[in-house]
Amino acid sequence: MIALTTWSTFAQTSPDSVKIFRLEKELEVLKNYNESLQQNLELTNKALNDLIIDKNITDETRWISLRSSIVHSTQIYKKLSDDIINLKSRMTDQEYQGFINSLGSIEGGPLGFSLEEVIMESAKKIGIFETKTKMDRFLEITNSIVASPLTQGVPFVSQAFFASNSLINVAYSSMLTEKKPDFQKLGKFESELNKYLVYFSALDKANAINQSSNNDRIVLLENLQLELLGKLKKDAAKLGYNTPDRMSSESLDAYFNRVLSSFSKEYVDLYLNQIERKYRNSAGKINYANLIQNETELKNYSNQVNGTVELAKKFILYYDNFFELADNYHLKVLEALELANKNNIIQAKKGNGPTETPQQVYEKITQNLKDKKMIRDNGIKASINIADLKQKIEKVDEFRFL
Numbered sequence: 253m254i255a256l257t258t259w260s261t262f263a264q265t266s267p268d269s270v271k272i273f274r275l276e277k278e279l280e281v282l283k284n285y286n287e288s289l290q291q292n293l294e295l296t297n298k299a300l301n302d303l304i305i306d307k308n309i310t311d312e313t314r315w316i317s318l319r320s321s322i323v324h325s326t327q328i329y330k331k332l333s334d335d336i337i338n339l340k341s342r343m344t345d346q347e348y349q350g351f352i353n354s355l356g357s358i359e360g361g362p363l364g365f366s367l368e369e370v371i372m373e374s375a376k377k378i379g380i381f382e383t384k385t386k387m388d389r390f391l392e393i394t395n396s397i398v399a400s401p402l403t404q405g406v407p408f409v410s411q412a413f414f415a416s417n418s419l420i421n422v423a424y425s426s427m428l429t430e431k432k433p434d435f436q437k438l439g440k441f442e443s444e445l446n447k448y449l450v451y452f453s454a455l456d457k458a459n460a461i462n463q464s465s466n467n468d469r470i471v472l473l474e475n476l477q478l479e480l481l482g483k484l485k486k487d488a489a490k491l492g493y494n495t496p497d498r499m500s501s502e503s504l505d506a507y508f509n510r511v512l513s514s515f516s517k518e519y520v521d522l523y524l525n526q527i528e529r530k531y532r533n534s535a536g537k538i539n540y541a542n543l544i545q546n547e548t549e550l551k552n553y554s555n556q557v558n559g560t561v562e563l564a565k566k567f568i569l570y571y572d573n574f575f576e577l578a579d580n581y582h583l584k585v586l587e588a589l590e591l592a593n594k595n596n597i598i599q600a601k602k603g604n605g606p607t608e609t610p611q612q613v614y615e616k617i618t619q620n621l622k623d624k625k626m627i628r629d630n631g632i633k634a635s636i637n638i639a640d641l642k643q644k645i646e647k648v649d650e651f652r653f654l
Contacts, residue, residue, distance in 0.1 A: 310540070311540035311541045311543075311544055312538075312540045314540070314544060315538075315540045315543060315544060318544070318550060318551070318554055319524055320647075321554050321557060321648055322491070322520065322524065322550065322553060322554060322557075323517060323520055323521065323524070324644060324647040324648045325554075325557045325560055325561075325648045326491075326515070326516075326517060326520045327517055327644055328560050328561070328564050328641070328644050328645065328648065329480070329484055329512060329515070329560065330512045330516065330517075331564075331640065331641050331644055332480060332560075332563065332564050332567055332641065333477070333480065333508045333509075333512055335567060335571075335636050335638075335641060336473050336476060336477055336480070336567060337505045337508065337509075338632075338635055338636050339473060339567075339570070339571060339574060339632070339636065340470055340473050340474070340505075342574075342628075342632050343466045343469060343470055344466065345628045347624055347627070347628065348624040348625055348627075348628040351620065351621065351624055352455075352459070352585055352621070355455060355585070355588075355589070355617070356452065356455050356456070356459070362613075362617050362620075363592055363597065363598045363599065363613070363617070364598060364599030364600070364601055364610075364613060365448075365597060365598075365599045367448060370444075370445070370448060370597075371445065374441055374444040374445065375441060378437050378440050378441050378444070379437060380437045380438055380441050447595040447596075447597050448595075448597050450591055450595060451588055451589075451591050451592040451595065451597060454584070454587060454588035454591050455585065455588040457584070458581060458584035458585050458587075458588060461581070461584070462577075462581040462584075465577050465581075469570065469573070469574060469577075472570055473567075473570060474504065476563065476566060476567060476570070477504055477508065478504075479563055480508075480560075480563055481504075481507075481508070483556075483559055483560060483563065484511070484515070486556075487553055487556060487560070488515050490549040490550070490552055490553040491519075491520060491523050491549075491550075491553060492523050493514075493515050493519065493523075495511055495515070496510070496511065527543065527547055527550070528543070530543075531543040557648055560648075561645050561648055561649065564641055564644075564645050565645065567641070568638060568641065568642070571636065571638055574632075575629065578625075578629070582621070582622075582625050585621065586618060586621070589614065589617060589618055589621075592614070593610070593611070593614045596610065598610040598613050598614050599613070600613065601613050
């Protein structure tokens with residue numbers, strides 16, 4: 253996981269490095285696929301030769317197929333566990349999500365406006381109060397409400413609604429004390445604020461749906477982990493491995509990493525080599541018929557491999573769904589920004605060079621958002637490498653045909 257985190261951080265600052273990393277991973281997958289294909293061809297040729305010679309597949313070929321199926325299936329455990337842990341950790345991305353959060357700031361975010369300044373300028377421009385004293389008092393209250401711990405304590409985007417509603421109530425109450433209250437001016441004031449609240453509302457809705465779906469996906473992934481753990485404990489016992497108990501202070505992720513560091517491909521190869529030695533005679537030949545007949549736990553393990561494969565396929569569905577929901581969230585944020593642009597609430601930006609127009613600021617923000625999402629998505633795809641998991645599934649299926 254440390255390596256994955258390191259690559260994630262590096263990927264966010266160097267898109268070219270992500271492309272290189274993905275290419276290296278793809279080459280590695282192709283290399284493994286070619287090696288697997290070669291093994292499959294050799295086993296198929298051996299089976300065909302057996303059939304040509306005596307119309308029966310030899311016990312040696314059956315054992316090779318059984319052993320290969322077991323070894324490849326145990327590799328799925330490690331790959332699937334790592335991928336689940338990885339995807340859980342990617343539900344929130346500091347760079348991408350942090351930028352979206354900044355779009356909901358009421359204190360001068362990327363869109364260039366401060367809601368407090370908007371409220372004050374609108375109140376002055378519309379002249380919602382008859383006297384300067386009341387106006388000054390309203391502006392003081394505005395400053396106090398925006399800076400209030402109560403306002404700061406509500407969710408980021410919701411601060412705009414909390415502050416605005418509070419100030420509208422204050423303005424309405426104050427206006428009732430005037431001799432000739434002008435509620436039309438108050439309506440104009442509300443309409444002006446509503447241009448901003450429509451944007452904040454759209455962004456808030458997108459964030460709320462995304463947060464809810466993230467929580468649901470984490471629950472699904474953790475349930476998948478528990479299913480995998482239950483199966484691992486049953487299957488590992490068939491290969492002579494006693495799964496250690498989980499420590500009281502140990503997270504599920506840490507427990508999986510500890511267990512699978514010992515229940516590894518190396519362990520399984522060593523265990524199967526020990527099985528073979530039990531049936532090797534003084535001449536060095538293995539009695540494959542007795543091995544297959546007597547080692548029933550190995551056959552039982554192989555017969556249950558499909559359950560592991562199904563869990564891996566379920567993860568692939570979750571993985572694809574992650575990107576579908578992430579794309580939908582991204583579109584909803586872009587729609588909120590489009591509302592901000594249409595309502596002309598984006599401010600021009602002054603810098604060292606020429607002043608950026610509101611339209612240029614809008615285009616720059618949307619492009620920045622798209623770039624950050626692309627970097628985030630590419631980082632996830634590079635670190636999880638779903639093609640490798642699919643290849644491991646194929647290997648197990650291919651070696652189960654005998």
